[in-house]
Amino acid sequence: MKMKLVSFVILCAFLLVPTIAFAANGNYVYGFTPGRSWATIDMVVGLITAVMAGLSLRRSTRGIGNGGRNGAIVAMVVGLIVIAYAFVHVTIFPGGPGTGDGRVGAIVAIVMGLTSMALAGITLIRSRRKS
Template sequence: MKMKLVSFVILCALLLVPTVASAEVTSGNVGYGLTPGRLWATMDAVAGLISTVIGGLSLGRSVRRIGNGGRNGAIVSMGLGLIVLAYAGVHLTIFTGDFGTGAGRAGAIIAIVMGLTGMVLAGLTLARSRSRRAG
């Protein structure tokens, strides 16, 4: 029940990102402060970090062989990693500014790396749990 609630909250936060990111910038200095591109990239990076942490915890749980071997956490991490990759990919195609212009390209690239890391950790966990069930 707790994992479903956490997944629901993460999904709701990710669905609000485009709305918040498209909000008008109140400061007149474009490039300084929190621009929509930087906000979107920050949200992507935070979601990627959450995916990586959940993937790492599930991998640690699979080592201890407690419960279901961390399969639930691995599935959540894999799903969140896919969402992060999709959002960061869309971000890179929409915001075409260069580095340092407030477009958030560096944050989107970091989010992609974090999402891929979470997916790799989840894949390791699922492979480990699959090999234990077979043998």
């Protein structure tokens, strides 16, 4: 139990150091800007798609219905759309982290889209193998 507490404190310290370092610079924008709103929508859709791909992967292991194939196809298509949409966002908004452009959120959305496409690909491979 003490080891978990120590690990948690170390993790919190590593997370707080960049926050304290960036707080010294006063050029950061706070609140929702149009760029951050766009990136937030990207991230939410990417997260939903990754969850959907994970559920279809779980369905493929249980062998229910068509092995999660329909959900995997939808997750793959929506994941590709999320990646394209977030890539457009990254190219349109040139600002870095903390400028209010939502660039970090768009990068996270790209990672979520790639995750959903990978999970959907594994699902399609498993469902093809069982058929």
